[in-house]
Amino acid sequence: QFALTQPASVSGSPGQSITISCTGTSSDVGLYNYVSWYQQYPDKAPKLMIYDVSKRPSGVSNRFSGSKSGNTASLTISGLQAEDEADYYCSSYTISSLYVFGTGTKVTVL
Amino acid sequence: QVQLVQSGAEVKKPGASVKVSCKASGYTFTFYSIHWVRQAPGLGLEWMGMINPSAGTTTYTQKFQGRVTMTRDTSTSTVYMELSSLRSEDTAVHYCARDLGAGTGSLDNWGQGTLVTVSS
Numbered sequence: 001q002f003a004l005t006q007p008a009s010v011s012g013s014p015g016q017s018i019t020i021s022c023t024g025t026s027s028d029v030g031l032y033n034y035v036s037w038y039q040q041y042p043d044k045a046p047k048l049m050i051y052d053v054s055k056r057p058s059g060v061s062n063r064f065s066g067s068k069s070g071n072t073a074s075l076t077i078s079g080l081q082a083e084d085e086a087d088y089y090c091s092s093y094t095i096s097s098l099y100v101f102g103t104g105t106k107v108t109v110l
Numbered sequence: 111q112v113q114l115v116q117s118g119a120e121v122k123k124p125g126a127s128v129k130v131s132c133k134a135s136g137y138t139f140t141f142y143s144i145h146w147v148r149q150a151p152g153l154g155l156e157w158m159g160m161i162n163p164s165a166g167t168t169t170y171t172q173k174f175q176g177r178v179t180m181t182r183d184t185s186t187s188t189v190y191m192e193l194s195s196l197r198s199e200d201t202a203v204h205y206c207a208r209d210l211g212a213g214t215g216s217l218d219n220w221g222q223g224t225l226v227t228v229s230s
Binding site: 003034036038040045046047048051052057089091092093097098099100101102103104 | 171
């Protein structure tokens with residue numbers, strides 16, 4: 001099982017919106033609505049930001065939203081803030097009843 | 111509140127085994143699966159496998175088949191991950207994480223991580 005493909009880096013200015021893509025296959029992202037997104041600060045455990053493609057856990061800002069089209073899922077951060085600068089990972093359930101993470105994206109706030 | 115507390119850092123020699131624990135509290139232990147995820151220095155997240163604490167059933171990714179064993183002790187609400195035949199590439203922070211619902215892989219609570227260093 002290969003990792004899902006994410007851009008290595010995405011950047012934006014404060015207040016802008018950015019979108020991070022997560023490309024898989026018809027055996028994972030394209031087959032199930034079980035895509036999650038995680039935010040990770042350096043030397044910290046990941047934090048769940050989005051699950052089941054577009055659901056937000058309690059306490060997560062509504063500036064974070066998720067969607068999916070075909071084999072590609074996306075995380076959008078609107079009204080970008082300095083505190084959003086972190087690494088972001090997607091993950092998906094797969095046809096093999098396993099799970100796979102994305103390659104990770106470093107978000108930089110300019 | 112939900113908490114997952116992991117055992118401390120380990121230093122092992124190549125070929126040895128390591129057993130990391132993950133003690134759960136604040137919820138009904140048998141209701142939620144626990145996943146193990148690791149992260150090598152400077153690299154991304156890697157899913158290792160999961161255990162259903164109620165039935166004790168496990169699923170491992172092929173990469174670790176034969177080298178990883180996940181178990182649980184329901185009397186202490188603790189999950190264990192044992193990795194054998196360690197090599198330098200196993201140097202990583204290993205996390206346990208709770209699955210929010212029905213094995214969808216939505217990991218809503220994470221342990222603090224356990225650094226396993228493999229070095230001769």
